[in-house]
Amino acid sequence: MLIRDPVHGDIELGGLEAAVLDLPEMQRLRGIKQLGTAHYVFPGALHTRFDHSIGVCAVAHRLLASLRHRGAVIPAELEELIGVAALLHDVTHVPFGHTLEDERRLFPRHDKGTRLARLLEDGLGEALRRLGVFESVAGLLGARPNTLPPWAPAVVSSTLDADLLDYLRRDSYFAGLAHDYDDRIFHYFTVAQDELALRMVKHGMDRPDARSEVVQLLRMRYFLTERVYYHHTKVAAGAMISKAVEIAIDQGLLSERDLFALNDWTLVDRLERAPPTALLARRLSRRQLLKRGYVISARTVPPESRAALVQRYHESRSARAGAEAALASALGLRAEEVIVYCPALTVMKEAAAWVETEAGLRRLNDPENAAFAEIGAIEERYAGLWRFYVFVPEQAADRSAALAAEMFGHPSEHLRGP
Numbered sequence: 568m569l570i571r572d573p574v575h576g577d578i579e580l581g582g583l584e585a586a587v588l589d590l591p592e593m594q595r596l597r598g599i600k601q602l603g604t605a606h607y608v609f610p611g612a613l614h615t616r617f618d619h620s621i622g623v624c625a626v627a628h629r630l631l632a633s634l635r636h637r638g639a640v641i642p643a644e645l646e647e648l649i650g651v652a653a654l655l656h657d658v659t660h661v662p663f664g665h666t667l668e669d670e671r672r673l674f675p676r677h678d679k680g681t682r683l684a685r686l687l688e689d690g691l692g693e694a695l696r697r698l699g700v701f702e703s704v705a706g707l708l709g710a711r712p713n714t715l716p717p718w719a720p721a722v723v724s725s726t727l728d729a730d731l732l733d734y735l736r737r738d739s740y741f742a743g744l745a746h747d748y749d750d751r752i753f754h755y756f757t758v759a760q761d762e763l764a765l766r767m768v769k770h771g772m773d774r775p776d777a778r779s780e781v782v783q784l785l786r787m788r789y790f791l792t793e794r795v796y797y798h799h800t801k802v803a804a805g806a807m808i809s810k811a812v813e814i815a816i817d818q819g820l821l822s823e824r825d826l827f828a829l830n831d832w833t834l835v836d837r838l839e840r841a842p843p844t845a846l847l848a849r850r851l852s853r854r855q856l857l858k859r860g861y862v863i864s865a866r867t868v869p870p871e872s873r874a875a876l877v878q879r880y881h882e883s884r885s886a887r888a889g890a891e892a893a894l895a896s897a898l899g900l901r902a903e904e905v906i907v908y909c910p911a912l913t914v915m916k917e918a919a920a921w922v923e924t925e926a927g928l929r930r931l932n933d934p935e936n937a938a939f940a941e942i943g944a945i946e947e948r949y950a951g952l953w954r955f956y957v958f959v960p961e962q963a964a965d966r967s968a969a970l971a972a973e974m975f976g977h978p979s980e981h982l983r984g985p
Contacts, residue, residue, distance in 0.1 A: 578625040598830025604804035609742040622733035624653040633753040652707035661826035662834045671809035721763035726920035764921035811847040860967030861957035862981035880909035908956040915949040
């Protein structure tokens with residue numbers, strides 16, 4: 568099967584991969600946007616989990632070709648299995664998944680909960696058994712013990728992997744941003760001590776070129792997070808959809824399992840038809856988004872206070888709901904018109920990638936690594952992207968700032984104006 572992809576060009580899938588791509592569980596991903604609510608800011612960001620999955624498969628093959636070129640023994644059968652795992656790596660995603668899971672903690676993360684186990688017990692598992700790859704692919708995806716080389720799962724899901732290398736390039740392209748990494752990065756991948764790593768040494772000497780490429784990759788990751796993933800309008804729209812879903816769950820109108828029968832559009836339509844969630848859903852459909860009434864960030868909130876806010880308002884649904892209800896009452900608003908958005912602390916997991924150095928295998932952000940100073944600076948900037956918001960209707964924004972400052976103990980940093 569030959570597929571023309573706007574990011575990678577022609578992508579050729581083998582027979583097994585083509586069979587997996589045509590499964591209903593894969594086709595479902597056509598209706599789930601990769602970047603959730605980012606299209607409210609970047610209209611071109613309508614690419615899907617389906618597109619991304621094909622891209623990850625293509626990048627995985629390229630990464631494996633590079634490893635093979637440097638002496639790794641990778642049988643064709645192993646490469647095919649990794650390609651299938653790459654296609655399936657996001658099969659557990661639900662509409663607006665990261666928003667619902669990571670930002671409002673309504674469900675376990677798609678890669679941490681029981682969804683994959685359920686899918687493997689149902690139609691997807693039956694299909695993989697028919698194709699003769701169930702145990703191997705389940706092992707690569709982390710749902711069964713891995714019986715393949717220990718480094719193989721890391722090609723698809725680790726720190727610097729095929730997933731990252733596709734979505735950085737794909738998200739930039741569809742958001743219309745002129746940022747990219749150099750393909751030379753593929754030349755640095757290696758297998759060391761059964762770990763997928765980046766080789767940052769040659770002939771016993773540190774490689775500044777490899778260090779520069781890796782630093783550029785992390786800078787691109789930071790840039791996209793700052794510019795796209797954490798854009799305040801995207802966050803506001805995501806907060807609205809997650810608050811509507813939370814209300815629907817609490818009213819018994821929706822469950823996690825229901826989301827597998829929905830895509831982005833049908834979920835919003837369902838919420839718009841239910842009286843308890845209709846107001847928020849209609850606002851989303853018409854792009855009548857809630858506004859920032861209160862904002863604090865890592866710039867003014869010290870680490871200990873950030874951690875306390877996260878523990879109270881991110882990890883506890885009841886504490887968050889109580890704050891929202893109190894603010895809504897004081898402002899004379901409906902309960903669903905006030906949303907407290909408190910994300911988890913921001914950590915750049917990619918900085919912990921394995922690298923092969925003069926001193927042996929190290930984490931990229933290990934203080935003994937030659938690149939530590941540059942990596943540490945990017946990590947610090949990344950952690951500084953944390954923001955705590957209260958979203959309200961525009962007419963209540965000014966009044967909400969003072970009330971929220973009293974409630975949360977920090978004055979708002981957001982100065983409203985033209």
